[in-house]
Structures are given as C-alpha cells and as structure tokens.
Amino acid sequence: MPSDARPGFPFAEKRDPSPMLGVAVVDALVDAIVSGAVQPGDLLPPEGPLSDQFGVSRTVIRESVKRIEEKGLVTIARGRGTSVRPTSSWNILDQVVLTSLIKHxxxxxxxxxxxxxxxxxxxxxxxxxxxxxxxxxxxxxxxxxxxxxxxxxxxxxxxxxxxxxxxxxxxxxxxxxxxxxxxxxxxxxxxxxxxxxxxxxxxxxxxxxxxxxxxxxxxxxxxxxxxxxxxxxxxxxxxxxxxxxxxxxxx
Structure with missing residues (x-):
C-alpha cells in the first residue's frame, strides 16, 4: 500500500527561492526516488508542503513533478496524488536519472x-x-x-x-x-x-x-x-x- 504523504518528506531542507530552483527541485526529487528514500508505491507530498519545503511557488512544484513524470519516475493521478513508479518504468537514459543512478x-x-x-x-x-x-x-x-x-x-x-x-x-x-x-x-x-x-x-x-x-x-x-x-x-x-x-x- 502507498505510504501517507506528509510534510518534511526526505527531499531537501527548506530553502530560499532561486532562479534555477526549478532545476534543483527536479534534481532533488529524482535523487530522493533513485536513492530509495522514497520507494515505489509511495506518494509524494502534496504541492503545498513541497512548495513550503523548497521555497518555490506551487506552479514550480507542479511543473517539476510533471518533469519527473516524463522521466517515468512517477504517475500523477487526479484525486489520488502522485505515486512513485517501479524502477522498470524509469527512463534510465535520461541525463538526470542516469546521473543519479551512478551517484547512488x-x-x-x-x-x-x-x-x-x-x-x-x-x-x-x-x-x-x-x-x-x-x-x-x-x-x-x-x-x-x-x-x-x-x-x-x-x-x-x-x-x-x-x-x-x-x-x-x-x-x-x-x-x-x-x-x-x-x-x-x-x-x-x-x-x-x-x-x-x-x-x-x-x-x-x-x-x-x-x-x-x-x-x-x-x-x-x-x-x-x-x-x-x-x-x-x-x-x-x-x-x-x-x-x-x-x-x-x-x-
């Protein structure tokens, strides 16, 4: 069963806004999933807690989650949240995903x-x-x-x-x-x-x-x-x- 989404999930410490923070958010989310800090079947926290944690708008969070969905790491289901997909679904040739795989x-x-x-x-x-x-x-x-x-x-x-x-x-x-x-x-x-x-x-x-x-x-x-x-x-x-x-x- 998917675990409950909650504030303070292991993505990153709360940070101040930055022009490149959208990229940093994607990198942090990918790292959390690839490293196993967030397991397949787990739900990501809602936009609100993630927005507070990263210090960015909900729009930036929404776009960042869409980017990791494109990489095959998560599935976004309206009304049910965003769940992490199994490793067999990941686009391993994606630059960010492969870099994180090698890193961990x-x-x-x-x-x-x-x-x-x-x-x-x-x-x-x-x-x-x-x-x-x-x-x-x-x-x-x-x-x-x-x-x-x-x-x-x-x-x-x-x-x-x-x-x-x-x-x-x-x-x-x-x-x-x-x-x-x-x-x-x-x-x-x-x-x-x-x-x-x-x-x-x-x-x-x-x-x-x-x-x-x-x-x-x-x-x-x-x-x-x-x-x-x-x-x-x-x-x-x-x-x-x-x-x-x-x-x-x-x-």
Missing part, C-alpha cells in the same frame, strides 16, 4: 552494466568502421593514436586523445542510434569519480596497446577482429580501474 551506485552494479552495454555498442560500431572507413577517417584515428603514444606521461592529453579516438570510431561507423546511446552512457560515466576508479601503474601503456590492436584491425578492414578488440578493451579497461572493495549488484 555504491556497489558499482550500474557502472558494471553500463560498461557491458557500452562495450556491445562500441564494438559493433568498430566493426562497421572497419568495413566502411575512409582513408581520411583512418588518418584521423591514427592522429589520435599518435597523440596517445606521445602522451604516456601526460594524463590529461592521453585521456583526451583516448576519448577522441573512441568518438572517431563511433562517428565513422554511420550508426547514429548506437552512437547516440553510447555517448549518453559514456558522458554520464565520465562525470563519476567511481567510473575513473584507480589506474594501475601500467594502465596507460596497456590502454595504448589495446587501441593499437583496434586501429590495426580497422586499418586492415577486419571487422570481426575490430569488434572483438573493442569489446575486450572496454571491459578490461573497466575491470583494471574498478574499485576492488566494491561488489556489483543489479539495478
């Missing part, structure tokens, strides 16, 4: 799943790129790879070249849907310190070697090898830096 992912289970999905998508795109890449695209990949070779002792430059290499593989594939989803996953992951984890001492050299293998397969137009090399690289790279004290669990 103490077990790293979400990042484990993200890495698997990203590896599947990017490996397919690597195969497509191997089959249809142009000389210009291959040259661009080679330039990113050369920057990685020259920056083994410059973390910022190495990481930038690494990301550029992956972006070029994706854009060269021509698979716009896979590219869009993979970019969403990658961008949200990069925002998390948990995703960066801890690099082993030889991580950059190993990472470079893995990119060399991907590049060689694409250059030789060997689609299967390019797919296998990309999939192995993404999964192995995550396991190398994954925090060892954490245990994975599902969503």
């Amino acid at each position: 992912d103490d077990s790293l289970g979400v990042l484990d799943e993200l890495s698997v999905v990203r590896a599947q998508l990017e490996s397919v795109m690597a195969a497509d790129t191997a089959q249809q890449r142009s000389d210009v695209q291959l040259k661009e990949l080679g330039e990113h790879l050369q920057r990685m070779r020259e920056a083994l002792h410059d973390e910022a430059v190495f990481r930038a070249a690494d990301i550029a290499f992956h972006e070029t593989v994706m854009s060269s594939s021509g698979n716009r849907l896979a590219e869009s989803i993979a970019r969403i996953l990658f961008d949200r992951a990069l925002e998390s310190t948990r995703y960066h984890g801890v690099d082993p001492s030889d991580n950059f050299q190993v990472t470079l070697d893995e990119h060399e293998a991907i590049f060689a397969a694409i250059a030789a137009r060997e689609a299967t090898k390019a797919q296998e090399s990309m999939n192995r690289h993404i999964l192995d790279a995550w396991q190398r830096r994954r925090l060892p004290t954490q245990k994975a669990r599902g969503l």
Whole structure:
C-alpha cells in the first residue's frame, strides 16, 4: 500500500527561492526516488508542503513533478496524488536519472552494466568502421593514436586523445542510434569519480596497446577482429580501474 504523504518528506531542507530552483527541485526529487528514500508505491507530498519545503511557488512544484513524470519516475493521478513508479518504468537514459543512478551506485552494479552495454555498442560500431572507413577517417584515428603514444606521461592529453579516438570510431561507423546511446552512457560515466576508479601503474601503456590492436584491425578492414578488440578493451579497461572493495549488484 502507498505510504501517507506528509510534510518534511526526505527531499531537501527548506530553502530560499532561486532562479534555477526549478532545476534543483527536479534534481532533488529524482535523487530522493533513485536513492530509495522514497520507494515505489509511495506518494509524494502534496504541492503545498513541497512548495513550503523548497521555497518555490506551487506552479514550480507542479511543473517539476510533471518533469519527473516524463522521466517515468512517477504517475500523477487526479484525486489520488502522485505515486512513485517501479524502477522498470524509469527512463534510465535520461541525463538526470542516469546521473543519479551512478551517484547512488555504491556497489558499482550500474557502472558494471553500463560498461557491458557500452562495450556491445562500441564494438559493433568498430566493426562497421572497419568495413566502411575512409582513408581520411583512418588518418584521423591514427592522429589520435599518435597523440596517445606521445602522451604516456601526460594524463590529461592521453585521456583526451583516448576519448577522441573512441568518438572517431563511433562517428565513422554511420550508426547514429548506437552512437547516440553510447555517448549518453559514456558522458554520464565520465562525470563519476567511481567510473575513473584507480589506474594501475601500467594502465596507460596497456590502454595504448589495446587501441593499437583496434586501429590495426580497422586499418586492415577486419571487422570481426575490430569488434572483438573493442569489446575486450572496454571491459578490461573497466575491470583494471574498478574499485576492488566494491561488489556489483543489479539495478
């Protein structure tokens, strides 16, 4: 049964109005639901208590609740209130929802799943790129790879070249849907310190070697090898830096 809505629900302390508070209200509501502070089936407090708690008008609250409904987190039923939906209904690719999932992912289970999905998508795109890449695209990949070779002792430059290499593989594939989803996953992951984890001492050299293998397969137009090399690289790279004290669990 849904729990009773009540003032002082665990969203945020009462705050003063701000021009960006509508965004903050959405973020706080999403965080409360994703973190489990508010469970599926629970009712959100009415507009009045939420308005007092956030220090905004009822109109701002109403619009904010509509935004989280669009993300699949709640159902608004006239006369019955706003209830939290099960996790299976959430739009996990939504920027705010995915960011919050990663933020509250103490077990790293979400990042484990993200890495698997990203590896599947990017490996397919690597195969497509191997089959249809142009000389210009291959040259661009080679330039990113050369920057990685020259920056083994410059973390910022190495990481930038690494990301550029992956972006070029994706854009060269021509698979716009896979590219869009993979970019969403990658961008949200990069925002998390948990995703960066801890690099082993030889991580950059190993990472470079893995990119060399991907590049060689694409250059030789060997689609299967390019797919296998990309999939192995993404999964192995995550396991190398994954925090060892954490245990994975599902969503």
